[in-house]
Amino acid sequence: MIFVTVGTQLPFDRLISTVDDWAGSHVNIDVVIQSGGSNFEPVHSTSTGFVGPSEWGEMFSNADLIVSHAGMGTILKCLDVGKPLIIMPRITALGEHRNDHQLATAQQFMDFENITVVQSEDELKSALNNPPLAKHESSAGMPENLIRLTTELRQFVLEDNME
Amino acid sequence: MQDITSKQKKVLLVASQGGHWVQLRKIAVAFNGMDIHYVSTVQGVDSEVAPAPLTVVKDANLTDKLGLIPMALKILWIVLRFRPDVIVSTGAAPGFFAIVFGKLLGAKTIWIDSIANADNLSTSGEKVRRFSDLWLTQWPHLAEVDGPHYKGGVL
Numbered sequence: 001m002i003f004v005t006v007g008t009q010l011p012f013d014r015l016i017s018t019v020d021d022w023a024g025s026h027v028n029i030d031v032v033i034q035s036g037g038s039n040f041e042p043v044h045s046t047s048t049g050f051v052g053p054s055e056w057g058e059m060f061s062n063a064d065l066i067v068s069h070a071g072m073g074t075i076l077k078c079l080d081v082g083k084p085l086i087i088m089p090r091i092t093a094l095g096e097h098r099n100d101h102q103l104a105t106a107q108q109f110m111d112f113e114n115i116t117v118v119q120s121e122d123e124l125k126s127a128l129n130n131p132p133l134a135k136h137e138s139s140a141g142m143p144e145n146l147i148r149l150t151t152e153l154r155q156f157v158l159e160d161n162m163e
Numbered sequence: 164m165q166d167i168t169s170k171q172k173k174v175l176l177v178a179s180q181g182g183h184w185v186q187l188r189k190i191a192v193a194f195n196g197m198d199i200h201y202v203s204t205v206q207g208v209d210s211e212v213a214p215a216p217l218t219v220v221k222d223a224n225l226t227d228k229l230g231l232i233p234m235a236l237k238i239l240w241i242v243l244r245f246r247p248d249v250i251v252s253t254g255a256a257p258g259f260f261a262i263v264f265g266k267l268l269g270a271k272t273i274w275i276d277s278i279a280n281a282d283n284l285s286t287s288g289e290k291v292r293r294f295s296d297l298w299l300t301q302w303p304h305l306a307e308v309d310g311p312h313y314k315g316g317v318l
Contacts (some may be wrong), residue, residue, distance in 0.1 A: 006174070007181055009224070051261030053209040072182025072279040076317065098226060104282035142192075149301075150193035153273065155296055157172060157194065157249050 002128075003032040008013040008050055011038040012096055015088050019067055020045050022128050032059055065131050067124075070102035070117075075109060085115045086101045086127045122154030137147035172197040175247035175270075177238075177261040178203040178254060184277050186253040189317045190275065200245050202257055204240065221273045224256050225286065242268060252291075253277055259287040264294055265295040273297040276315055277301075280305075 004019050004083040006012040016038050023031040031045035034056065041047070051059070060066065060077060068074040078085040089106040090096035106117045114135040118124045131136035140149075174194045179186035184203055188211070191199070199215040201208075220237045223230030238260040242250070243248055249264035251273040252258025263273045274295040276288040284297035292298055292310070300306055301316030 009181075027214075035188075036174075053205060053211070054207060070279075072277055073185040076182065076185045099286075101280055101282065103199075105279045108281045123228065136237070142237075143318055145190060145301075145315040146317050149189055149299075149317070150294060150315075152314040153193040153251070153297075156273065157174070157197070157271065 001030040001032060001063050002065045002067060003059045004031065004035075004045070005056070005071075005074055006034065006036045006038065006069045006073075008036055009071075010090070010097060011036060012069050012090060013038050013040040014066070014094065014096065014121065015069060015124070016040050016042060016047075018124050019128070022125050026128075032063070034059070039145040050052070067148055069111075070106040072105065075105070075115075077095070078114065078150070082114050084132045084134050086124065086131065087115060088119070089118045118146075171251060173240065173245060173247045174199050174249045174251065175202065175245055175261060175265065176200070177202040177250065177252040177258045178235070179257055180280055182277055184208070186275070186277060186317050187251075190251070190253070194251075195300045196248075197249075200247070202261065204243060204257060204260075212226075221258075231256060231260075233271045239264050242270075249273065251275070254285055255287045259291050262291050271296050273299070275299045275307075276301065276311060278302070278318060284311060 010065050014157045016033055016035055017040045020042040033045045033047040034051055035047050057115050062107055063085045066078055070087050087106050089102035092100045109115050110117045116127045116132045118127050174197045178184045178189055184205055201215055201217040206219055208219050218241055219240050220234050223234045242264045247270050248275045250261050252279050253275045266272045272295050274291050278285050278301040298310040300311040300313055303313045306313035
């Protein structure tokens with residue numbers, strides 16, 4: 001199953017219509033779309049506007065491949081479990097976001113082995129035909145940067161008591 | 164990680180939905196053993212944070228300026244009632260308000276800009292600067308001598 005998710009704030013018709021079009025020529029593959037506020041009505045996929053965190057989590061776990069806007073929540077969850085992810089960043093010039101930070105975000109994740117970053121509809125379709133692979137070796141424990149950050153935060157909170 | 168000092172600290176952890184929330188949850192381990200209260204814009208994460216209490220506020224952003232007013236008032240109410248020693252946010256709008264009100268009421272404030280902002284700091288991140296005791300980016304290349312500082316990140 002492919003799970004497509006575009007967050008809760010803004011429509012992303014370019015992504016959804018492209019995946020739905022692709023699903024039309026791959027009828028043996030289940031595609032489930034969490035479409036947010038998108039206007040496009042998928043015809044070849046199962047679609048739901050908004051879902052709660054637990055339902056979202058269930059769809060995420062059941063999926064073999066995630067297709068997403070460059071939303072940090074989805075990216076972090078895919079990295080946690082090594083799940084294959086195709087990212088298409090929203091572009092401000094096309095009215096898809098308030099600013100172009102998703103382009104910068106996507107740029108930072110291009111070298112991860114379970115992630116493919118696409119810019120155009122054509123690139124998205126070829127990524128769907130040739131998706132990234134799961135990353136199997138589990139990165140046990142917390143990343144070094146997160147250990148550093150949480151240690152620094154704890155120290156900062158506990159130093160020079162304000163009482 | 165529990166000790167008497169940490170038990171006394173009241174920590175308000177604030178984030179809106181999506182990546183902001185996921186990042187806040189990843190750093191929450193820093194405050195283990197403290198008295199934690201969460202604020203989010205997501206419904207349905209109560210069980211995820213339990214036994215810590217959670218207050219949900221309606222989401223708003225700069226394209227919905229009118230929605231920012233009730234959000235600000237609700238955050239002010241939460242800060243007045245909980246009286247946190249520390250306020251921590253990973254963004255966006257609700258964290259901005261929590262840090263501003265928290266600072267004015269004497270709390271220690273920590274802003275951690277979302278790792279999504281790899282090219283420049285977020286709008287809320289820029290605006291919250293003078294209210295933040297600790298003002299962090301998660302990208303070393305965005306760090307500057309006067310802040311934002313880099314002290315690690317969620318990845």
